[in-house]
Amino acid sequence: MDPAGHLQDEQNEQDDYVLDEQVGFLLRQAQQRHAGLFSDCFGGDMTPTQWAVLAKLAEIGECSQNLLGRYTAMDVATIKGVVQRLLVRHLVLRRRDPDDGRQLLISLSQEGRAAFDRHLPDARKASTATLSALSEPDRALFLRCLKALR
Amino acid sequence: MDPAGHLQDEQNEQDDYVLDEQVGFLLRQAQQRHAGLFSDCFGGDMTPTQWAVLAKLAEIGECSQNLLGRYTAMDVATIKGVVQRLLVRHLVLRRRDPDDGRQLLISLSQEGRAAFDRHLPDARKASTATLSALSEPDRALFLRCLKALR
DNA sequence: GACTTATCATTCGCATACGAACGATCTTCG
DNA sequence: CGAAGATCGTTCGTATGCGAATGATAAGTC
Numbered sequence: 001m002d003p004a005g006h007l008q009d010e011q012n013e014q015d016d017y018v019l020d021e022q023v024g025f026l027l028r029q030a031q032q033r034h035a036g037l038f039s040d041c042f043g044g045d046m047t048p049t050q051w052a053v054l055a056k057l058a059e060i061g062e063c064s065q066n067l068l069g070r071y072t073a074m075d076v077a078t079i080k081g082v083v084q085r086l087l088v089r090h091l092v093l094r095r096r097d098p099d100d101g102r103q104l105l106i107s108l109s110q111e112g113r114a115a116f117d118r119h120l121p122d123a124r125k126a127s128t129a130t131l132s133a134l135s136e137p138d139r140a141l142f143l144r145c146l147k148a149l150r
Numbered sequence: 151m152d153p154a155g156h157l158q159d160e161q162n163e164q165d166d167y168v169l170d171e172q173v174g175f176l177l178r179q180a181q182q183r184h185a186g187l188f189s190d191c192f193g194g195d196m197t198p199t200q201w202a203v204l205a206k207l208a209e210i211g212e213c214s215q216n217l218l219g220r221y222t223a224m225d226v227a228t229i230k231g232v233v234q235r236l237l238v239r240h241l242v243l244r245r246r247d248p249d250d251g252r253q254l255l256i257s258l259s260q261e262g263r264a265a266f267d268r269h270l271p272d273a274r275k276a277s278t279a280t281l282s283a284l285s286e287p288d289r290a291l292f293l294r295c296l297k298a299l300r
Numbered sequence: 301g302a303c304t305t306a307t308c309a310t311t312c313g314c315a316t317a318c319g320a321a322c323g324a325t326c327t328t329c330g
Numbered sequence: 331c332g333a334a335g336a337t338c339g340t341t342c343g344t345a346t347g348c349g350a351a352t353g354a355t356a357a358g359t360c
Contacts, residue, residue: 047345047346048346049345049346049347050345074346074347075346075347075348075349076348077347077348077349078345078346078347078348081345081346081347082345082346085345100355100356101354101355101356102354102355102356103355
């Protein structure tokens with residue numbers, strides 16, 4: 001009786017784990033795909049994280065490095081490296097907060113503002129290209145879902 | 151009434167670029183969230199990529215390192231490192247392909263198989279936890295969308 | 301004012317990720 | 331057979347990403 005083993009608790013669960021159906025695995029691949037498209041649209045000139053910093057600075061203006069990291073979803077160690085690389089390229093400015101000796105204030109340089117303006121169309125292209133496989137209503141729902149599991 | 155406020159630049163319809171609405175930015179955060187949940191579920195014992203290799207090997211059996219990388223969506227340089235770390239932990243075996251001197255054949259060790267069996271419930275928990283913010287129908291649609299933009 | 305706690309930045313170590321260059325090996329074709 | 335091209339694995343360099351430890355500074359408490 002019951003040779004296929006429908007013992008609802010154990011082996012049934014064992015067999016239906018398919019890697020290609022798992023959120024994490026799909027999320028990783030989706031991000032890889034987006035990173036590739038992003039690089040194409042930007043001509044390899046900038047990474048998504050670097051762009052995120054520029055875009056956030058353009059949005060809110062000067063900001064402490066720590067807060068900037070929180071706004072752009074980056075660890076303190078990560079934001080440090082990203083800012084460092086943007087500094088080398090003279091796209092951002094860094095100064096000590098005169099009112100709080102702990103903080104570093106980061107802002108867009110003129111070059112950084114120009115880079116933001118110049119690449120804004122590329123950023124839109126990257127977003128559009130990434131979602132191109134989805135229908136218009138699916139895109140909206142997909143973005144809502146993504147935000148929900150943030 | 152100029153509800154958008156004062157116009158400091160020639161902004162307007164160009165400047166509706168909001169970082170927090172972009173797919174790439176949301177994808178990155180979703181993956182960060184999942185990585186954290188995954189680590190929690192696994193007790194920090196394994197990374198998502200390492201688990202992907204184990205799960206794929208459990209699914210298809212012995213496999214060349216190169217093909218394994220393609221199945222798990224990893225660059226040749228990446229899969230090399232992941233396999234190396236799994237080798238150190240004795241979770242996988244590696245041997246030269248007797249029929250093709252270029253290839254390395256990777257397979258699960260007994261320990262690796264045991265680790266897979268032991269962690270399978272954790273993997274399910276991680277997937278479920280990641281999607282916990284979505285309704286049941288939304289989960290299915292979300293996964294379909296993720297697969298579509300792979 | 302002195303002590304405790306909190307916050308910020310830096311650093312280290314480890315683990316993905318990918319492009320590019322390289323050598324070794326297999327396959328194909330002339 | 332032998333040269334050309336394809337495939338596989340390795341290595342290097344660069345860029346996220348995170349946990350943990352450390353030192354500097356600020357804020358809160360007594």
